[in-house]
Amino acid sequence: MSGFWSGWVKFLVVLNLGITFLLFILALRIKIPTRADGTTGHVWAHGVLREGVRKLPRWWIVFSALTFVVGVAYLALYPGFGGFKGLLDWTSTQELERDADANDARFQAAIEPLRPLSIEQIAADPRSAAIGHRLYLDNCAACHGSEARGNQALGAPDLADRDWLYGGDSAALLASISDGRNGVMPPWGSALGRDGVNEVASYVLSLSGVDAPQDWVAAGKLRFEMMCASCHGADGRGNPALGAPNLTDNVWLYGGDFSSVAASIREGRSGVMPAWRSRLSEDEMRAIAAWVVAQGHHAAGS
Ligand code: HEC
Ligand code: HEC
Incomplete structure (x- = not known):
């Protein structure tokens, strides 16, 4: 002042x-x-x-x-009389810092016991996984949903099923979380034209057992082998090294109706999972990964 x-x-x-x-x-x-x-x-x-x-x-x-x-x-x-700081030297910033430190200390005390445990062990203990759940809600739910069921508008995958773009074991999960991911599907609209997109979309849907016009499916299969198999595999089962999704399981990042699949092919897709390494500690990322693993266990009914 x-x-x-x-x-x-x-x-x-x-x-x-x-x-x-x-x-x-x-x-x-x-x-x-x-x-x-x-x-x-x-x-x-x-x-x-x-x-x-x-x-x-x-x-x-x-x-x-x-x-x-x-x-x-x-x-x-207390402060209030012009620029006079008050005899107690109290400031709201100091009070906030003190509270934040106290909070940090409580959190560290809760999360430290998890350090010697493996991610699978943390996942198996509901009280430990609950810590991961809190962190998940704070950091991940905005995109992946509070129940981790994903969000097709953002291309954020369901984390509670058994279907993984990059792998669902604890090492792959931790890598997804700490380094982020960015699967890139190039746009094919100009290379394929409208008919070409329709044909290949029909073929892609037929892989999941969805009915599609037979002649489109046959023409689409040829195109798929030429243009798509390098990433999605000859059988369409995807490639975790590229994050190319399995196209045969009727699980969709961006929607499985004809027009969504055709749009994915025509315009391409590029889902971005941010990297958390600089925002979360190793302990925190492990706790979250454990909660995600626990969701997979619930989905499998074990
Ligand atoms: C800004 C939105 C956003 C936020 C926030 C976010 N994610 Fe993601 N996440 C994505 C997208 C989009 C993908 C898909 C990336 C791709 O298509 O390559 C993804 C992918 C993943 C994957 C890989 C899934 C697979 O099938 O292999 C995991 C695991 C994951 N996220 C976990 C998390 C966790 C845990 C958090 C919180 C720490 C989080 N995400 C926060 C958007 C987000
Ligand atoms: C360079 C590798 C690459 C090529 C080639 C490629 N894709 Fe993809 N495709 C991807 C990746 C990676 C994703 C996931 C994008 C994301 O994570 O946002 C994807 C996503 C998709 C999706 C969306 C799936 C969903 O679950 O919503 C469809 C459909 C698809 N590709 C079909 C095709 C077809 C058809 C072709 C050939 C015309 C093709 N792709 C060629 C890498 C590729």
Whole structure:
């Protein structure tokens, strides 16, 4: 706060407190002229109502005096009187830091016992996996959903099924989380043309057992072998090294109706999973991976 504003605030505080204190003292001292009958002599409603005089109750006086004492004490101890920092040197930043440190210490105490355990062991213990659940909700649920069922609008995969782009063992999960992933499916619209996209989309859907026109499927199969098999495999079962999804299981990142599949092929897709290495500790990432593994166990019914 600049010297001028500090002085201005001090001036206003003194002025306000001074005026209210003066009024308070005046109210105690002032004598209201009183008639012999104990009224002020003011009369309303043809003499039916007469204005009496009451002294201020003692509790009110004590209470008001106390508010002045508390107000002045507050200004002496805490920031508020212009640029004066207060005798206690209290700041909201310090208080926040203290609380954050205390929180950190509690969290470390909770997560440290997990360090010697494997991700599978953490997953098997519901109380430990619960720590991962909290972290998951804070960091991952926005994209993958609170139940980890994914979000087709973002291309964020379901993490609770047994279907994985990059692999579902604990090492692959940890790698996905710490380094991020970015599967790139190039656009094929201009290379294939409209008919070509329809044919190959029909073939892709037929791999999942969805009915599609036979001649489109046959033409699409030829194109698939030429253009798509290098990433998705000759049988369409995908390639975890590239994050190319399995196209035969009727599980879809971006939707499995004809127009969504055709759009994936025509325009390409590029789902981005951010890297968490710089934002989460190793312990935290392991706890989250364990919670994800536990979801797979629930899905498998074990
Ligand atoms: C900004 C949205 C976003 C956030 C936040 C996010 N993810 Fe992802 N995640 C994605 C996308 C999109 C993919 C798919 C990447 C691809 O297509 O290559 C993905 C992929 C994954 C995969 C690979 C899945 C597979 O099938 O192999 C895992 C595991 C994963 N995320 C876990 C997490 C965890 C755990 C968190 C929280 C720490 C998280 N994600 C936060 C968007 C997100
Ligand atoms: C360079 C490797 C590559 C080639 C070639 C490729 N794809 Fe892909 N494809 C991918 C990757 C990687 C993804 C996942 C994109 C993502 O994670 O966002 C994908 C996603 C898809 C999807 C979306 C799947 C879903 O679950 O929603 C479809 C459909 C698809 N590809 C079909 C094809 C077809 C048909 C061709 C050939 C015309 C083809 N791909 C060629 C790598 C490739």
